[in-house]
Amino acid sequence: MFKFRTVLRSFAVAAALALLSVPSLAQEKAPAKPAAQASGVYYEIFVRAFYDSNGDGIGDLNGVTAKLDYIKSLGVSGIWLMPINPSPSYHGYDITDYEGINPQYGTLRDFKKLLAEAHKRGIQVVMDMVINHTSDQHPWFKAALDPKDPHHDWYLWAKPGTDLKAISAVGGPAWHRASNGAYYEGTFTAAMPDLNYDHPAVRKAMIDVGRFWLRQGVDGFRLDAAQHIYDDLRTDMSDPIALQKNVRWWAEYRRALEATNPHVWLVGEVARQNPDDLNPYLGPLNAVFDFPLATQLIESVTQERNLGIGRGLEYTYAAYRKHANGAFDDAPFLSNHDQERVMSQLDDNMLHMRIAASLLLTLPGHPFIYYGEELGMQGSKPDEDIREPMRWYRNGKGQGTASWKDWSSTDDSTVSVQAQEADPASLLNLYRKLISWRKQVSALRDGVLHDVPAADPHVLAYTLEDAQSRVLVVHNLSREPRVLELGSEAHVSSVLLQREGGAVLADGKLTLPAYATVILQ
Known part of the structure; x- marks a missing residue:
């Protein structure tokens, strides 16, 4: 066994580890909000690929309803449905009717x-809200082709001198x-x-769309292309005015939607790799997807x-916390419908x-899982190949399989639900x-x-309180066992949870098997 010592800074240990304790569930105080006993995890679903309830080869809403018990068995708190509005494309990100359902x-x-059945199971439903743009087949745009039509000014048209x-x-x-x-x-x-x-009628129309779906019972929205409301050109990407206008719009949107549902939850897609670029959106939005962290997690692994x-x-x-006055949720993830699975x-490396x-699901906030990720489904670009049918059966085909x-x-x-359900050691389980x-330990x-801080570059450790x-929380990122020396200042009493066993805490040292994740109290 190779032993490596990790030195913990005494001030960090004293401040963050002293008197560590996790009360039993029976001793925990009543939660301040309904989600406190939930996991906080969301599950992203491409409806077309998930489950086909009527045999036409296309996944559908009734198919998602039919699989809610499977989704509940994962322990997630909510689902994010990729676009379900009418659209001429397979993916749905070019909408022709914002208050309709794709037939x-x-x-x-x-x-x-689906909403009623999800809510019965304690599962919230977040819709994809695609309002940066419409389809070119939308009646608004068709009308806008006439310069005299009021909808003409709903879109952005080139002027003399436009590049x-x-x-x-x-x-x-x-x-x-x-x-x-x-x-x-x-x-x-x-x-x-x-x-x-910049057109008041556009802003009002899109606020009305959000309110319409809230009245149907939707719990929140994933805001597509949240940075591109005003950040349209490459030259806008570092423009503080474009950023300010984006943030002001989302603040207006949030206030308006809260008038219909004070608990509406908004998570934005801001696809930037510098964490500082995400900060301004916290406050107007509850959360933004943590793209920089996703890159870092994959690279570290x-x-x-x-x-x-x-x-x-x-x-x-x-x-x-500074930008959001202390109230924010992170939205970590590993991959989504726009990225290789x-x-x-990870080159199909199961370890x-x-x-x-383990890294994703021991971080605070609202982690997102892309459907099939829990099975280890693979998928590389082009986009259609990372949005393929969910694998329910060992032999690939079977009732409900989208085609x-x-x-x-x-x-x-x-790589199927059928195979992994029966295997206690499976990725699914x-x-x-x-x-x-996450339900057991609120932190x-x-x-x-x-x-x-760890001297050993193969160990990641952090406290959550x-x-x-x-x-x-301690992770061994390597294929070799490690020994973490906690020091006399660390009042760690026991191993509370560990992923697969083998971790030992004795004499102020934590022995970590290869690729181990351990929660200490």
Whole structure:
């Protein structure tokens, strides 16, 4: 066995580890909010790929309802549904009717049934809200082609002197020629014309859309392209005016929606790699997806080294609290529908996948899991191949399996719910275990994080503390056992939880098996 000592700074130990204790569930105080006994974890679902209830090959809303017991068995607190509105595309990010349901997915009645059944199981429902742009097939845009129509000013049109070769904020052409010969702005593609948020009617229309879905019973929204309401061109990406206008809009949106549902939860997609670029959105939004952390988690797992995760998070969370007046939620994740699946990023290394899951699910806030991640599904670009049918059965096909496209990956029969349900050591059951920890120990989901500096670059340690509990979380990122010397100042009493056994606490030293995750009290 290779032994490595990790030296803990005495001031950090004294401040963060002294008198560590986790009360039993029976001793915990009554939660201050309904979600306190939940895990805080959300599950992202591409409806088309999830479960087909009527045999037409396309996953649908009734299919999601049929699988709510599976979703509940994971222990998640909520689901995020990728776009379910009518759209000419398979992915749905170009909407033609903001108050309708994609007929391939079902009806509004089907959706309300899904909401009711999810809420019965304590599962919240977050909708994808795509309001930076519409489809070019939306009636608003079709009307806007007439310069005399009131909807013309709902979109952004080139003026004399406009640089029609300008590059958009996402790297493609910003300006596109319409059928009437005029040029309109579309940050993403020509099929997605940008809306003009300087127009009061646009702002009112989109607030009305949010209120409509809240009245149906939706709990919150994932805000697509939240940074691109005004950040349209590459030259806007560092423009403080564009940033200020983005933030002001989302603050207005939040206030308006809270008038309909004071508890509405908003998580924004701000796809930036500098944590400081996310800070301004905290306050107007409850949370933003932590893209910088996702990159760091994958890199740390791949290299089997702590690349400053705890130190970076302590700094980031302090900045978040400052911007949000103390009230914020992080939204960590490993991959989503726009990125290669995490198992593919990790080159199908199951040991790395397991430690990646452990890192994600022992961080505070609202971690997001992409459907199939809990099985180790693979998927590499193009986008269609990372949005493939959920694998329910060992042999691939079976009742409810979506067939809108075939699988491109080399996943075998073990990468299926059917195979992993029966295996206590499966990745699926590891996800369930880790998520259950978040219900048992409130600090894992709600705690303030403090980095515990480690001399050993293969060990990550941090404390989490809330009003109910304090814990020390330790990860061995490497394939070799490690010995962590806690020192006499660390009043750690016992191993509370460990992922797969083998960790031993004795004489002030913690012996960590390879790729171990341990929670100490």
